[in-house]
Amino acid sequence: xxxxxxxxxxxxxxxxxxxxxxxxxxxxxxxxxxxxxxxxxxxxxxxxxxxxxxxxxxxxxxxxxxxxxxxxxxxxxxxxxxxxxxxxxxxxxxxxxxxxxx
Amino acid sequence: xxxxxxxxxxxxxxxxxxxxxxxxxxxxxxxxxxxxxxxxxxxxxxxxxxxxxxxxxxxxxxxxxxxxxxxxxxxxxxxxxxxxxxxxxxxxxxxxxxxxxxxxxxxxxxxxxxxxxxxxxxxxxxxxxxxxxxxxxxxxxxxxxxxxxxxxxxxxxxxxxxxx
Numbered sequence: 375x376x377x378x379x380x381x382x383x384x385x386x387x388x389x390x391x392x393x394x395x396x397x398x399x400x401x402x403x404x405x406x407x408x409x410x411x412x413x414x415x416x417x418x419x420x421x422x423x424x425x426x427x428x429x430x431x432x433x434x435x436x437x438x439x440x441x442x443x444x445x446x447x448x449x450x451x452x453x454x455x456x457x458x459x460x461x462x463x464x465x466x467x468x469x470x471x472x473x474x475x476x
Numbered sequence: 477x478x479x480x481x482x483x484x485x486x487x488x489x490x491x492x493x494x495x496x497x498x499x500x501x502x503x504x505x506x507x508x509x510x511x512x513x514x515x516x517x518x519x520x521x522x523x524x525x526x527x528x529x530x531x532x533x534x535x536x537x538x539x540x541x542x543x544x545x546x547x548x549x550x551x552x553x554x555x556x557x558x559x560x561x562x563x564x565x566x567x568x569x570x571x572x573x574x575x576x577x578x579x580x581x582x583x584x585x586x587x588x589x590x591x592x593x594x595x596x597x598x599x600x601x602x603x604x605x606x607x608x609x610x611x612x613x614x615x616x617x618x619x620x621x622x623x624x625x626x627x628x629x630x631x632x633x634x635x636x637x638x639x640x
Contacts, residue, residue: 376484376524378592379585384488384521386581388514390574391495397570398563401504403549407511410542411495414518417530425525427591431599436612438530439604442537443619447626449542453549454634461636466553469564 381422388415400467402456406449413445484524491517502562504550512543526598 388411395408417438424434460466494514501507519534608616 376481378590380484380488381521381525382585383582384491386578386585387492388495388518389581390578391492391499393577394570394574395499397573398499398567400564401562403504403546403553404498404501404507404562406549407498407507407546410511410538411498411514414515414538417534418518418521421522421525421527421530425527431597432603432607435527435530435599435604436607438527439533439608440615440619442530442533444622446537446542447622449545450630451626451633453545454630456549457552457634460553 378422378426381426382419385415385418385422388412388418400469402459402466402468403453405468406452406456409452410445410449413441417441480524484521487517487520487524490514491521504562508543508546508550511546512539515539515543529599529601529604 392408392411392413392415395411396405399405399408420434420438420441422434424438425431428434456466459471463470465471491514494510494512494517497510498507498514501510515534515538519531519539522528522531522534
């Protein structure tokens with residue numbers, strides 16, 4: 375029997391590494407991959423809680439399905455925006471999209 | 477150590493190696509390959525949790541669709557031809573924040589008395605389907621609407637304009 379805490383540590387590590395990727399990377403595609411990693415950590419967390427503490431073991435999985443759905447929508451839109459950014463400014467780096475920066 | 481424990485620790489190590497590879501990869505393509513490794517390892521962790529429907533969804537959606545979308549975006553933005561400066565100036569602060577978030581998560585995970593309910597058991601596809609179309613029908617419909625709107629929006633944003 376694997377303790378619940380080990381799943382939480384793994385998903386926390388996935389979330390933190392995704393957060394680091396989001397904060398420290400310049401390329402928009404890499405930032406997006408970091409967001410995907412964070413969402414995956416959250417999904418793992420939801421499924422672990424659902425298995426360990428929900429008697430029906432169902433609600434967490436349904437939530438995880440919704441998280442994956444919204445993540446799919448998000449990745450399509452974000453990639454379209456990065457494509458548009460590249461076409462307009464010839465760069466995919468998010469820190470060079472500073473037209474409206476104060 | 478039974479089979480499940482061995483599988484869990486191997487898959488967890490694979491997921492963390494993929495995540496670390498993504499965080500410190502020196503090219504975008506390597507980052508994408510590490511991301512695919514991490515996502516497939518998470519699918520394996522779902523199997524360890526006996527959530528086989530989610531493992532299938534994870535392989536199909538992340539291992540397939542999202543990975544291909546990301547590779548396409550890399551190809552179209554020519555990210556692979558860019559010079560090595562992939563990290564920005566806030567790298568040390570990002571490291572600090574990431575470390576604090578991780579330590580906070582671990583501390584909370586070990587300090588909280590979680591409710592337990594027995595051993596693992598399998599949830600069939602049928603139970604998930606019935607629950608999704610009865611108890612969660614309205615969120616399901618909203619999710620389908622979100623997907624439709626995102627699809628239309630992505631096509632409109634990414635489409636080349638006539639004068640270009």
